[in-house]
Amino acid sequence: MLVLSRKLKESVVINGNITVSILRVDNDNVRIGIEAPKEVNVMRYEIYEEIRKNNQAAADSSVAKMKAKLLVKN
Amino acid sequence: MPPAALHQNDCRAMLTIEHKQQEAESRAVEVPEIKPGVPLHFASGLLGFETNKNFELISDEELNPYQWLKGTDADQSFLVIPPSFAVENYSVELAEDDVVMLELNDQADAVVLCIATYHLNESVTINLKGPIVYNKKTLQGKQIVPLNAANLPLAHPMGN
Numbered sequence: 001m002l003v004l005s006r007k008l009k010e011s012v013v014i015n016g017n018i019t020v021s022i023l024r025v026d027n028d029n030v031r032i033g034i035e036a037p038k039e040v041n042v043m044r045y046e047i048y049e050e051i052r053k054n055n056q057a058a059a060d061s062s063v064a065k066m067k068a069k070l071l072v073k074n
Numbered sequence: 075m076p077p078a079a080l081h082q083n084d085c086r087a088m089l090t091i092e093h094k095q096q097e098a099e100s101r102a103v104e105v106p107e108i109k110p111g112v113p114l115h116f117a118s119g120l121l122g123f124e125t126n127k128n129f130e131l132i133s134d135e136e137l138n139p140y141q142w143l144k145g146t147d148a149d150q151s152f153l154v155i156p157p158s159f160a161v162e163n164y165s166v167e168l169a170e171d172d173v174v175m176l177e178l179n180d181q182a183d184a185v186v187l188c189i190a191t192y193h194l195n196e197s198v199t200i201n202l203k204g205p206i207v208y209n210k211k212t213l214q215g216k217q218i219v220p221l222n223a224a225n226l227p228l229a230h231p232m233g234n
Contacts, residue, residue: 041121050203
């Protein structure tokens with residue numbers, strides 16, 4: 001993990017096309033602004049993890065189901 | 075061991091051939107013809123599967139109303155279903171960037187599908203928090219995290 005320190009209003013650039021800016025700093029809350037191309041998904045980590053895991057489980061669970069329904073027809 | 079060649083007027087020859095054909099047919103595994111699906115492109119892939127960008131959306135009466143979102147450049151495939159089979163009044167609030175990316179100025183071009191998970195006890199749940207939206211004209215799709223995602227369930231149970 002790359003660790004940097006920034007002050008209020010300063011920014012970090014990722015891959016030349018993603019910019020992360022520090023907009024506001026409270027005691028335990030930091031407001032972050034992110035500019036990125038439309039194709040790049042940006043979201044809170046917890047939501048991403050939840051959906052990623054759900055996708056994985058769905059993909060794993062669908063294999064047997066699809067084989068059963070589509071490959072063996074009576 | 076192949077039978078000895080029989081004269082063409084020998085009726086035994088014809089019976090033998092017919093019989094062999096019948097045997098061959100009943101031994102064959104019936105592979106149903108699956109109609110070609112709709113090719114969908116996901117420029118951002120799916121969440122956690124960002125490199126899986128190409129899929130084929132296949133319909134089959136065996137699966138109906140589910141459809142098979144089959145991965146064509148990676149192994150992962152998914153069973154999907156329109157959310158209207160599970161909930162009423164489900165609306166997906168798209169961020170402006172998603173509207174632009176999918177060219178959905180006309181809402182009527184949007185198709186919403188939810189990914190289904192089959193559980194060990196045979197129950198099925200669908201993901202309303204991260205639906206798939208695609209443009210039926212451009213066939214470009216995206217797994218969307220709607221603006222109201224915090225209030226939407228990841229595993230909404232399907233009836234029956």
